[in-house]
Amino acid sequence: MRAVAVRRWLALAALLAVAYGCAPRPVPKTSAVSALPAVWINPRDGSEMVLIPAGRFRMGSATGSPYERPSHEVTLGDYYIGRHEVTNDQFARFLLESKAGRLGEYGLWRERAGPGRGRHPVVRVNWRDDVSAYCKWAGVRLPSEAEWEKAARGNDGRRFPWGDHFQASRCNGAPGGREDTAPVGSYPAGASPYGLLDMSGNVWEWCETSWDAYPDNDLDNPEFGLEEFRIVRGGSWTDTPTNLRTSARHWKLSFNGNTTTGFRVALSPPLPAHPAHPAHPAPADPREASPPAPAASAEPPAPPR
Numbered sequence: 365m366r367a368v369a370v371r372r373w374l375a376l377a378a379l380l381a382v383a384y385g386c387a388p389r390p391v392p393k394t395s396a397v398s399a400l401p402a403v404w405i406n407p408r409d410g411s412e413m414v415l416i417p418a419g420r421f422r423m424g425s426a427t428g429s430p431y432e433r434p435s436h437e438v439t440l441g442d443y444y445i446g447r448h449e450v451t452n453d454q455f456a457r458f459l460l461e462s463k464a465g466r467l468g469e470y471g472l473w474r475e476r477a478g479p480g481r482g483r484h485p486v487v488r489v490n491w492r493d494d495v496s497a498y499c500k501w502a503g504v505r506l507p508s509e510a511e512w513e514k515a516a517r518g519n520d521g522r523r524f525p526w527g528d529h530f531q532a533s534r535c536n537g538a539p540g541g542r543e544d545t546a547p548v549g550s551y552p553a554g555a556s557p558y559g560l561l562d563m564s565g566n567v568w569e570w571c572e573t574s575w576d577a578y579p580d581n582d583l584d585n586p587e588f589g590l591e592e593f594r595i596v597r598g599g600s601w602t603d604t605p606t607n608l609r610t611s612a613r614h615w616k617l618s619f620n621g622n623t624t625t626g627f628r629v630a631l632s633p634p635l636p637a638h639p640a641h642p643a644h645p646a647p648a649d650p651r652e653a654s655p656p657a658p659a660a661s662a663e664p665p666a667p668p669r
């Protein structure tokens with residue numbers, strides 16, 4: 365009798381195990397145990413990519429401009445985003461290796477990329493041609509507007525990357541008086557909760573998202589949803605604190621670039637396994653305004669005597 369009871373118990377346990385294994389399991393909303401590295405360096409362009417773990421955050425503002433309302437909850441999966449804005453050095457490397465010499469707002473980016481400005485964010489790059497080509501070359505993409513905002517403020521609804529109160533010393537905005545872009549990462553005290561730098565100020569940053577109203581916002585605007593209007597975020601060296609807030613929204617025409625707008629890149633896992641592009645010889649740097657010097661010619665033969 366005892367052996368029969370044991371067999372029945374084992375059969376019941378096996379049934380329960382099968383039933384549990386077959387039952388649908390909830391998808392975790394947070395990557396509490398993630399095999400993803402916290403930081404990944406993209407071998408293509410050298411960007412330091414920071415993991416933003418999956419989960420919910422509060423987007424928008426109940427007190428900002430009407431376009432920032434309502435404050436609403438958004439759930440995102442894991443993604444990576446650049447710790448810094450893309451620099452002139454990185455954009456020059458892209459042009460070298462892709463041979464896309466006509467990009468960069470038809471070359472105007474070079475005006476802001478002279479000697480000593482390699483670590484400044486690239487500007488005068490448009491969304492439609494320049495930024496999209498860079499992303500394709502580097503195997504990345506632009507962040508969505510929601511991804512950008514979560515990376516800037518975390519999940520506690522803070523108004524600035526470092527907290528709720530504006531401090532001019534923590535970012536490159538108009539109140540700081542620099543009146544120019546700064547090398548990326550120049551304001552470490554302004555880091556976001558995830559350690560991202562210049563999320564407030566330095567340059568506006570292109571996002572993938574088209575200009576539109578948030579859900580449950582009844583504003584209407586003929587520009588909403590048009591392909592040409594793309595979101596930019598974070599404010600720039602010319603902006604007041606209102607535009608330097610984490611929830612501030614603005615748009616620009618996708619085919620225009622200007623001296624206050626650049627970008628940072630993003631990526632969804634799994635991480636690609638692509639190798640670095642081969643290094644390109646330095647003398648062909650596209651920032652050189654003048655044509656390359658001709659090669660030194662050989663000494664002419666001595667006249668016969």
Ligand SMILES: [Ca+2]
Nearest residue numbers: 562565567598
């Ligand atoms: Ca910025």
